[in-house]
Amino acid sequence: MRVPMIQSERMARIHSRSPSPDSAVKKKKKKSHPTSNPTNDPAADPANASPSPQMTDPTSQFANDLFDHNKIMAFNAGYVNNEPFKYAIVEKLFQDELLKKVRDECLSELNFTEKETDIFQVNRTEDLASLTESQISLLPSLFTLRNALHSAKFRFFLQTVTGCGPLSGKKLDMSVNSYTTGCHLLSHNDVIGTRRVSYILYMPLPHYTFWQKDWGGAFELYPVKMGADGHLEPETVPSKAIPPTWNQFIFFEVQAGKSFHSVEEVVVGREAEDERKLLSISGWFHAAQEGEEGYIPETVPPEVRSSREQLTSTSIVFSPYPEFPEAPHSDTALSEEHICFLSEFLNPVYLQPRTMKTLSSRFADKVFIELECFLANSLAESLQPRLSEIDSKDGLGEDRAGRIPPHSSGTQGAWTVKGPPHKWRYCSLKPREAGAPAEAVIPRAAQTSSDEILRSLQDELFPSPAFRAWLAMISNLVPLGHAAEARRFRPGLDYMLATSEEKEARLDVVLSLTPEQGTVEGSSNSLASALEEQWGGWVCYMAPHNEEDDPAVYRSGTSRKSATNGPALNGNGHASSSKGKDSSSDGEASSSNDKASSSNGKASLSKGKASSSNSKASSSKGKATSSQSKASLSLPLGNGGQEMMGEEGEKDSALIARSGFNCMHLALRGKRVMRFVKYVSAAAKGSRWDVCGEYEVNNKTDFAMKMIF
Numbered sequence: 001m002r003v004p005m006i007q008s009e010r011m012a013r014i015h016s017r018s019p020s021p022d023s024a025v026k027k028k029k030k031k032s033h034p035t036s037n038p039t040n041d042p043a044a045d046p047a048n049a050s051p052s053p054q055m056t057d058p059t060s061q062f063a064n065d066l067f068d069h070n071k072i073m074a075f076n077a078g079y080v081n082n083e084p085f086k087y088a089i090v091e092k093l094f095q096d097e098l099l100k101k102v103r104d105e106c107l108s109e110l111n112f113t114e115k116e117t118d119i120f121q122v123n124r125t126e127d128l129a130s131l132t133e134s135q136i137s138l139l140p141s142l143f144t145l146r147n148a149l150h151s152a153k154f155r156f157f158l159q160t161v162t163g164c165g166p167l168s169g170k171k172l173d174m175s176v177n178s179y180t181t182g183c184h185l186l187s188h189n190d191v192i193g194t195r196r197v198s199y200i201l202y203m204p205l206p207h208y209t210f211w212q213k214d215w216g217g218a219f220e221l222y223p224v225k226m227g228a229d230g231h232l233e234p235e236t237v238p239s240k241a242i243p244p245t246w247n248q249f250i251f252f253e254v255q256a257g258k259s260f261h262s263v264e265e266v267v268v269g270r271e272a273e274d275e276r277k278l279l280s281i282s283g284w285f286h287a288a289q290e291g292e293e294g295y296i297p298e299t300v301p302p303e304v305r306s307s308r309e310q311l312t313s314t315s316i317v318f319s320p321y322p323e324f325p326e327a328p329h330s331d332t333a334l335s336e337e338h339i340c341f342l343s344e345f346l347n348p349v350y351l352q353p354r355t356m357k358t359l360s361s362r363f364a365d366k367v368f369i370e371l372e373c374f375l376a377n378s379l380a381e382s383l384q385p386r387l388s389e390i391d392s393k394d395g396l397g398e399d400r401a402g403r404i405p406p407h408s409s410g411t412q413g414a415w416t417v418k419g420p421p422h423k424w425r426y427c428s429l430k431p432r433e434a435g436a437p438a439e440a441v442i443p444r445a446a447q448t449s450s451d452e453i454l455r456s457l458q459d460e461l462f463p464s465p466a467f468r469a470w471l472a473m474i475s476n477l478v479p480l481g482h483a484a485e486a487r488r489f490r491p492g493l494d495y496m497l498a499t500s501e502e503k504e505a506r507l508d509v510v511l512s513l514t515p516e517q518g519t520v521e522g523s524s525n526s527l528a529s530a531l532e533e534q535w536g537g538w539v540c541y542m543a544p545h546n547e548e549d550d551p552a553v554y555r556s557g558t559s560r561k562s563a564t565n566g567p568a569l570n571g572n573g574h575a576s577s578s579k580g581k582d583s584s585s586d587g588e589a590s591s592s593n594d595k596a597s598s599s600n601g602k603a604s605l606s607k608g609k610a611s612s613s614n615s616k617a618s619s620s621k622g623k624a625t626s627s628q629s630k631a632s633l634s635l636p637l638g639n640g641g642q643e644m645m646g647e648e649g650e651k652d653s654a655l656i657a658r659s660g661f662n663c664m665h666l667a668l669r670g671k672r673v674m675r676f677v678k679y680v681s682a683a684a685k686g687s688r689w690d691v692c693g694e695y696e697v698n699n700k701t702d703f704a705m706k707m708i709f
Helices: 069-081 096-109 133-138 140-149 152-162 336-342 353-366 377-393 450-461 465-475 527-535 702-708
Strands: 088-090 113-116 120-124 174-179 184-188 195-205 219-221 224-226 232-234 240-242 249-253 261-263 277-286 368-372 415-418 424-429 479-489 495-499 506-513 539-542 559-561 642-645 651-657 661-669 674-677 688-697
Touching: 069 088, 069 152, 096 140, 096 195, 096 277, 133 140, 140 174, 152 249, 336 465, 353 368, 353 465, 368 651, 377 450, 377 506, 377 661, 424 450, 450 479, 450 688, 465 479, 465 506, 465 661, 539 661, 651 661
Parallel strands: none
Antiparallel strands: 088 249, 113 120, 120 174, 120 184, 174 277, 184 261, 195 249, 195 277, 219 240, 219 261, 224 232, 368 661, 415 424, 424 479, 424 495, 479 688, 495 674, 506 661, 506 688, 539 651, 539 674, 559 642, 642 651
16 A cells, blocks of 8 residues: 555654645646536535546446446455455456556656655655646646546445445545565554545556566555454464556555555566566545535544554563662773673673773763674674574575565574564564573584574573673663563564654663675675665664654655764753654655655665774773774764754754674663664565664663763
């Protein structure tokens, strides 16, 4: 379906410019308003007003016999019996000649804007529900199709098939989308406002070519189950995938807790001469509005409201530490016991008092730091080739050639898929079974498998009292509880949508272990950089939205500033608030360049490295003496993490953390600050691997109060 701006998704917000209403059309003319001349709708819907006479009966524009009573009853019978939720498919909706003309107008006269959020990437026009005179003159066939689609006769067809009740003839909702390579739409249910029927009309290109399953772009439907919070939620894997075909029309009633669907990533059309793309017209039919026949005031019971409240919290269950230590001080030192334990895992440079003091100072200033070469060299060198080998073995490596893998990929053995997919989907490493002995191997690099190494990080290092003490010294915060998880984000399948904590701050510790397996065309960087630039897999922190704003809107079209311009997370633990507001209707992003991007239009990170002497983790003599002690203490937002800026230098509160190998970031995530892991594209040459730790921190002591509030 068209990208939903729905309350059940929490998305990131980035500042953008607002285009003019005519910006959807390439040949811009002076804006004018429609008049109230007759339309093709017998009900004379105001939204269909046109400056030129229109036919009153749209039947001739549709496929033959579409409105035949027996055919409508057959559609209804199939609709009520379809699984996993009620939907219908009209294999041929319009007369072919009309749709061909519409396709040609879309390609020649419309502007498509590349838009990207945590939940989607798509090329889209602005809303075409209300066309101006200048637009109608350039888009006569599209105007005819739009009026036919929203005519009283076709609305009655939809009502009869779905049983959805009266539909509005004056509140229209329609846009044209172009899914090119890399475009996708993740799981959601379209619930917002008065939407009643969701629809999509396909025009795959070139239209004479049969769209193949391996090209992606399938319309996916999810079964639901009862979640732990008592709300219905989608299963992790869709049970139905419908490949698009020319003139195919799919529609269903929008239902909270039921109508979860997604659009699979399109994986063809990478070459300039490749014309394959998934063109579609989509939108929603709304319930009858006030003043229309059949209008019923909205009375939504709390249990079926949009799932915005479900997505405000990740509902992490923390394991408490056994005792409450005193607050750390600047002259605090790690005990010999803690140093002995941590030296099994960490690069020794990060255990040096001078390094730790420098890190503490920087974290106090920026509440975000990145540490390269975090693990001990022997451990990292043992782990990296093993992870690459597992990707290759599971069919998730470079040999996949950009195809979307099966949902079962990588779920063997100790790994399991974690959902629900309207929040996140990734593989999680199962913890050791209760009572199962740990593999006592010293050095850690000699452990028999990558699973055991990752499990030792997940189950031993991150929860340990020694690592707790180290974190307390770096952050000047006392971790009270911990939760750690080794994760695998598979290409073409996995992501984590934007969520936040409404009441408490969190200390995030994410150790990225994405192997460096190769380069991308036109880039000398490794897979880690490629993931950041065009393949996803990066972690993004976003400012909390204002209560009056729709949190589902992700505004972009921005440049990035270096660390010298200030942090995206300020000293009180919150991301800097955006001054701009989205101005489009119904939560629709309206930027003319609505993509989280750098100057080259990609969500990429700085390729430069902090090179000054004080940006290096050094020995007491101030010089790195070995390859593993050259760990760069990355400047916050400079090497990896970056801040998003709005127009005219307006700070707009987005911070992106890199996804390299053996790179760890610490971030103090304030209340309502959103965080997501961008969907990993099928084009990626391997998985994003990491170990993610979240820590409850003490916010009652004086030193913590200064950091968080």
